[in-house]
Amino acid sequence: MADKVLIVGGGISGISAAVEAAEAGLEAVIIEKNPYLGGRVAQLHKYFPKLCPPYCGLEINFKRIKQNPMISFYTLAEVTNISGSEGDYNVTVRVNPRYVNEKCTACNDCVEQCGASRPNEFNYGMDSTRAVYLPHEMSFPLRHVVDKSACDAGCQKCVEACKYGAIDMSMEPQTVEVNASSIVFATGWNPYDASKIENINFATSQNVITNVMMERLAAPNGPTKGKLLRPSDGKEVKNVAFVQCAGSRDENNLDYCSAICCMASLKQATYIRDSYPEDSKATIFYIDLRAAGKYEDFLQRLQADENVTMTKGKVAKIEEAASGDVTVTVEDILGGGKIEATFDMVVLAAGMEPAAKGANIPASLTYEANGFIDADNLPAGISACGVARRPDDVSASVQDATGAALRALQSRAGVNKPLEAAEMSGGN
């Protein structure tokens, strides 16, 4: 019988669940499809409401993982089959080749020799990397990876450049079998594809970006090294519109509130204000601002800034002019009438779509109407946490992951029966 939890997803939820379970004595295995751990959080510039860098918290977790022999993880890995039941699940994992072994020191010599490039998905396609690349400066594990589909056929330049013999182009996908007492789905989310939203012209407007792109634009390790420059012409972005509920709470797109976008836009307004304190302006167009509970202070802080305007009314039309300036049309509901306003750049507060949706996870999971995993109706020994089961922010996801770790502990082989026996004897 297994005494182990398998966690699908190595983002903040999966990492938290693994660390919590392992530190309570249960072996944890993380399966992550990216070549690095940290998920969407690794791509954030700052957390709200403290405005601290997320990597700080991730680093602490990575350290806990490194120090704890109870935790193991596979990157570039995906679950291909699940069989068995609580206490004895058999999970087949396909581990795709990294083409870089543990000898890599991340010296970057290979990258300098590589002539092939690929879009950089870490920066949401706003720049590109070489075919051999380090996912990002803070990658964990800190090791390069080769995207063989981007390589020139038969090219061996990087192999020759590596003085440690770390690059091995002959690696093949491997299959790993994991026997686990329980499984946690922490599959997280993908940003909603804003090109599906009508009349917003996201696909054809360079200076209409999404909120996740804005995180990368503001990040020091982003495509502009943290300078807020607009994509079309590199002009300093000093007058920005935030379009709330871009595709969210919309039966034609995402029929729910993603819970984080209001706070994310308020946070991103500070990026602009902090970058150009003298003359920058942020305008947030909203249906209603959802800064619940402890977050209200943050909202009030932004409201106090006279260069941050909050206008009630949903932007339903966006057009980019040849100059690169972007005009939005909106009804200023609180008495302003139907207006057109022009900005340097527009940020769409696009929502989160569950990554599990349409991912054909090989398990008998139930999903609620929007594709989130229905955590109340899962087979024994399987649980879901974080955005896999509902839209939430980082701190709520971490709390949720702790709950998943507890459920995993309860699913340990043989734990349930002695507990019942103990209860019975306690009754005597």
Add this chain to the structure above:
Amino acid sequence: MADETVEKTEDTAGAGEEITETAASEAEAVPVASEAEAAPAVREAVAITPDVGFVKELISSGGADLKKCYQCATCSVACNLTPDASPFPRKEMMWAQWGLKDKLMGNPDIWLCHQCNDCTAQCPRGAKPGTVMNAVAKMTISRFSKPGFLTKGVGNPSALILMMALPIAILAVAIGIFGSYSPTRGEMVDGKLQHAGDIVYGQFLGHWPIVGVFTSFFVLSIIVFALGIRSYWGALKAHAADEGQPIAGSGFGKLGPVIGEIFTHKRFGKCDETEDRKTSHMFIFYAFGLLFLATIVSTLLTDGPLLWGGEGVLSPYPTISVVKLFAYPGAAAGLIGIGLITINRFKHQEKLGGLGSYFDWLLISVIIVLMVTGIGSVAFRLANIGALAFPTYFVHLSAVLFLFIYAPFSKMAHMVYRTVALTFARVSGRDLGVD
């Protein structure tokens, strides 16, 4: 403005007093404060009295989804027909949810809306603002066309038989008294045999009884419309004054450009989702125009000569005659128009989440019957099939009378109320510059 008012009432009971006091002290200190300075500080507290019965009626009249609206204002942006100031239909959706009957009824925007349904197509909640606007329009008709119960009857499917019975009974009685249920073919008129062997509808019900019945109801409808226009104009003015933009004078000066835009269907042309409605409505619009002209010409031919002691020309008219010059193209346009309207409804069904209200479909159906039986009457007469011709003609007369009697109470009334509202919109500066 209305957005804040409810919040104020809900806030605290004392808020209203406080504001009043502030206003008073300000007024003392600065007796001639400019409007711009005073406006932001003073906001009157207004109690809202929702008319729940009205909301329920609106919901049952086609606005079934109005409560799904969460006031995002996508609709106001989607609409190509709204003025920029106080745009529709977002504010109407709020008024509808709150049961603010007077605001809705006195609001010309209800008729500036041409049911393009661009709003409905883009609505993130499926609240169907276009349909709600249409339902409000229906209720506007029922409020101003007296007696109002007739609109309720016309809008109620279970009253259909009763509503149909009236014109049928009137015609049946008229035929019983003045005409013949078993008309023969051809007849002696003043000692002359006319149209021997032909079907002559005049034998079924003669010229004068028809003129008598139809003119009576036509005049009655005009009286109902006149009274309706008067009270509707009053309500429009009262609403404008309520909104702080009082209107002086009548709208006659603006009637010309309004008729101009109606003839060109300029507003219809601005629809995105349902641009094809311009063509279909134009067909039906001009069909009615041509058929109206045909009726006028026919009346002139028949009764005109009597004025100078001459002899009128009784129908049937030859296929090539001045009456048919209007009648045939009119009938063709009508058939095409109503056909396109029906097809468009089905075509847009999915995007707009439905086929439309019973109120709309009743008019569409009556016009279909009207056009088909009108053309049928001529065809069967020319083919000399009496067994079909007379019943078809009877149905045709019934449909026309239905239209005449219920014109002020059915969807047909839109032609009058929309014209009034478009005129008022121009007077109050709420036209979009369609010219």
